[in-house]
Amino acid sequence: MEYLKLIGIVIIILGFAFKLDTIAVVVAAALATGLVSGMSFNDVLTILGKGFMDNRMVSLFFLTLPMIGVVESHGMKQAAVNGISKIKKLSAGKVFNIYLLIREVTDAMGIALSGQVQFIRPLINPMAQAAASVKKPLTDKQVDLIKGRAAATDNFGNFFSQNLFIASSGVLLMASTMKSLGHDVAPASIVLYSIPMAIITFIITAYYNTRFDKQFDK
Amino acid sequence: MNVNNILEIFYVLMGVIMIFASVESFRDKDNSARIGTGLFWLILGLIFAIGKYLPSFVIGLLIIVIGLLSLFKQIKVGKIKEVNKELAEKSAKRLGAWLFFPSVILAILSILISEFTNLGGQVGIGIASVVALIIAMIISKTDAKTTYHDSERMVRSVGTAGVLPQLLATLGVIFTASGVGEVTSKAISGVFPPGNHLLGVVLYCVAMVIFTMVMGNAFAAFAVITAGIGVPFVVAQGGNPAVVAAIGMTCGYCGTLMTPMAANFNSLPVALMEMKDNLGVIKQQYPIALILLVIQIALMYFLAF
Numbered sequence: 209m210e211y212l213k214l215i216g217i218v219i220i221i222l223g224f225a226f227k228l229d230t231i232a233v234v235v236a237a238a239l240a241t242g243l244v245s246g247m248s249f250n251d252v253l254t255i256l257g258k259g260f261m262d263n264r265m266v267s268l269f270f271l272t273l274p275m276i277g278v279v280e281s282h283g284m285k286q287a288a289v290n291g292i293s294k295i296k297k298l299s300a301g302k303v304f305n306i307y308l309l310i311r312e313v314t315d316a317m318g319i320a321l322s323g324q325v326q327f328i329r330p331l332i333n334p335m336a337q338a339a340a341s342v343k344k345p346l347t348d349k350q351v352d353l354i355k356g357r358a359a360a361t362d363n364f365g366n367f368f369s370q371n372l373f374i375a376s377s378g379v380l381l382m383a384s385t386m387k388s389l390g391h392d393v394a395p396a397s398i399v400l401y402s403i404p405m406a407i408i409t410f411i412i413t414a415y416y417n418t419r420f421d422k423q424f425d426k
Numbered sequence: 427m428n429v430n431n432i433l434e435i436f437y438v439l440m441g442v443i444m445i446f447a448s449v450e451s452f453r454d455k456d457n458s459a460r461i462g463t464g465l466f467w468l469i470l471g472l473i474f475a476i477g478k479y480l481p482s483f484v485i486g487l488l489i490i491v492i493g494l495l496s497l498f499k500q501i502k503v504g505k506i507k508e509v510n511k512e513l514a515e516k517s518a519k520r521l522g523a524w525l526f527f528p529s530v531i532l533a534i535l536s537i538l539i540s541e542f543t544n545l546g547g548q549v550g551i552g553i554a555s556v557v558a559l560i561i562a563m564i565i566s567k568t569d570a571k572t573t574y575h576d577s578e579r580m581v582r583s584v585g586t587a588g589v590l591p592q593l594l595a596t597l598g599v600i601f602t603a604s605g606v607g608e609v610t611s612k613a614i615s616g617v618f619p620p621g622n623h624l625l626g627v628v629l630y631c632v633a634m635v636i637f638t639m640v641m642g643n644a645f646a647a648f649a650v651i652t653a654g655i656g657v658p659f660v661v662a663q664g665g666n667p668a669v670v671a672a673i674g675m676t677c678g679y680c681g682t683l684m685t686p687m688a689a690n691f692n693s694l695p696v697a698l699m700e701m702k703d704n705l706g707v708i709k710q711q712y713p714i715a716l717i718l719l720v721i722q723i724a725l726m727y728f729l730a731f
Contacts, residue, residue, distance in 0.1 A: 210605075210609050211609060211613070213604050213605060213606050213609050214606065214609060214610065214613075216597070216600070216601065216604075216606065216650075217606070217610075217650045217654065220597075220641070220646055220649075220650055221637065221640060221641055221650075224640075224641035224642060224643055224646055224687075225640050225641055225642070225687070229496050229497050229499075230496075230586070230590060230643075230646075231492065231493055231496035231497075231501075231586050231589065231590065231593065232493045232494070232496050232497035234493075234590070234593045234594060234597055234646075235489060235490060235492070235493030235593070236493070237597060238593075238596065238597050238600045239490075241597075241600050241601060241604050241606065242600050242603070242604060244604075245603075245604035245605065247603075247604075250483055252486070252600075253482075253483040253486030253487055253490070254481075254482045254483040254486060255482075255486070255599060255600060255603050256482075256485075256486035256489055256490075256596065256600065257480075257481075257482035257483055257484065257485030257486035257487075257488075257489065258482040258485075258486075258599075259595075259596040259598075259599030259600060260473070260485055260486075260489055260592065260593070260596045261473075261477055261478075261482070261485060262599065263592050263595040263596050263599070264437055264440075264474065264477075264592065265433075265548050266591045266592040266595045267440065267474075267588065267589065267591070267592045268436070268440070268548060268551050268552065270440045270443060270444070270581065270584075270588065271436060271439065271440055271443075271551065271552055271555040271556075272532060272551075272555045272558070273443070273577060273580035273581055273584070274443065274555075274559050274573060274576060274577035274580065275528050275529075275532065275555060275558045275559040275562045276529075276580060277573075277576030277577050277579055277580035278528075278559065278562040278563060278566055278568050278572075278573055278576045279525045279526075279528055279529070279562050279566065280509060280514075280576070280580075281509045281510070281513075281514060281568075281572070281576050281579075282513075282514060282517040282518070282521060282525060282566040282568070283513075283514035283515060283516070283517045283518025283519075283521070283525060284518070284525040284526065285514075286514050286515050286518035287518040287521070287522055287523065287525045287526070290518060290519075290522075291523075314526075314529075316533065317526070317529045317530055317532070317533040318529055318532060318533055319526065319529045324691075324694055324695045324698060325694075325698065328695060328698070328699070329695070329698045329699050333699055348702065352701050352702050352703050352706055353706070353710070355695070355699040355701050355706065356695075356701065356703070356706035356707050356709060356710040357710045358695075358699075359692075359695030359696075359699070359706075359707045359710070360683075360707055360710035360711045360714075362695075363682075363683060363691050363692075363707075363711060364683075364711075364714065367676070367679040367682065367683070368676060368679065368718075371672060371675065371676070373533060374533070374536050374537055374540065374547060374550070374551060375532070375536055375551040375554075375555070377591045377645075378591075378645070378675060380591065381591040381592075381594065381595055381645055381648065381649075382648070382671040382672065382675055383547075383671075384592075384595040384598075385594070385595045385598045385648065385649055385652060385653075385671070386652070386667050386668075386671050388595055388596075388598035388599040388602055389598055389601075389602055389607070389652065389653055389657050389661075390602060390657075391657065391661055391667040392667075393667045393668045393671060394540070394546075394547055394668070395540070395547040395548075395551075396537065396540045396541060396547050397668035398668050398671055398672045399537070399672075400668070400672075401666075401668050401669045401671075401672035401673065401729065402672045402676070404725060404729075405672075405673065405676050405718070405721075405722065405725070408718070408721055408725075409714075409718060412714060412717060412718065413714060416713075416714055
């Protein structure tokens with residue numbers, strides 16, 4: 209019955225899909241997998257503890273938090289908002305693309321902006337709506353499309369550039385997981401191989417956003 | 427002093443920061459789960475600060491305690507004092523772009539140390555974090571007490587999400603020790619014979635997308651799918667592990683772009699902007715996500731082999 213070993217995978221999938229407590233789900237999956245594989249409870253605890261210690265590097269991003277806390281309480285987000293709101297007289301697509309570029313560059317430096325809350329809703333969405341309604345008032349449907357595209361642009365920029373920062377939890381998770389699975393990988397080489405997708409995503413999204421403007425010209 | 431000893435110093439520092447968070451969580455009278463939350467940060471802080479001197483099974487036990495605290499909803503971020511908007515506005519005007527300077531230093535210095543010294547990436551991140559913090563304190567003229575509060579505020583606001591990546595990586599250790607990879611590869615190889623590079627890459631990338639869509643979390647999908655498919659079907663066939671990891675993870679992000687399960691990214695904006703179409707964000711994302719998936723399959727195939 210070696211297929212029983214897959215119970216951990218099943219627990220993770222169902223636990224996350226049903227939105228159960230994530231930490232408890234992962235711990236349960238680890239325990240269950242070890243126990244059905246014939247380890248004693250003590251053995252499982254030992255491997256769990258040793259595995260956690262060996263993977264401490266994944267949490268190294270905690271070390272960056274004090275610095276981020278200091279610049280944040282001194283108005284880093286306000287400074288970013290001030291910078292972006294200086295952009296004027298552009299089409300909706302261009303507003304999105306400038307934001308996309310800013311998002312990718314700041315992400316690559318490990319500056320985690322809470323994009324949707326702090327930039328998309330209060331800044332990018334109204335700027336894009338203002339730009340798109342220059343020729344003709346917007347229909348309700350168009351307003352919804354602009355909101356959707358603004359949110360999407362934040363996600364594209366965020367997802368595909370966050371792994372350019374060496375101390376991001378994603379990069380550290382990948383390096384550490386590969387090591388756990390028996391294949392040593394340097395975080396810097398993960399950053400290196402994340403560069404192509406960051407560039408490709410930027411180009412494709414920028415083209416997609418440029419075409420977005422056409423519907424407001426008619 | 428060798429690299430591991432230097433790294434140990436940084437882990438102790440992390441532990442200390444977590445203990446700051448613990449102290450302030452215990453003191454947070456408004457948090458209904460302040461005891462549990464304080465314990466959570468205390469346990470983590472101790473594991474990082476003195477875990478080296480504890481037997482592994484004790485640490486395993488502590489992790490189960492964390493699991494139980496979380497299961498019974500005893501770990502809550504609570505009400506964290508927000509940044510003083512007025513002061514922030516004022517100093518944003520005064521400092522402007524200089525506020526980004528410490529982050530630039532952190533990103534560049536950690537890469538430089540990792541590439542041009544033999545200290546390695548982790549020590550690089552540690553040294554760069556400390557240097558960046560000192561620069562931030564000098565630029566903003568922040569004293570130690572304010573830095574303490576900025577630190578504990580940041581750590582506490584991360585909450586349990588902060589420990590999830592490390593737990594998922596630990597799960598990878600258990601999977602390896604239990605031979606999960608061998609079982610899945612045996613099961614799948616009945617249908618898809620291993621050895622065909624392109625087939626392996628397609629299988630891994632598509633599985634990352636599908637499982638991320640179901641789970642709503644690419645990190646969790648990465649831990650299980652890389653153990654089950656990525657390593658046996660791509661890396662074991664000679665694929666470069668760094669390429670497989672980097673592109674595999676972003677394949678997962680394509681799944682995130684297409685699933686309502688990723689509420690933070692796809693439902694939060696709908697609520698924030700009062701959109702009429704609940705799937706309005708996903709509808710804007712899925713064409714690009716599919717194009718990016720195809721590109722990534724090609725890219726992984728050509729870069730990894």
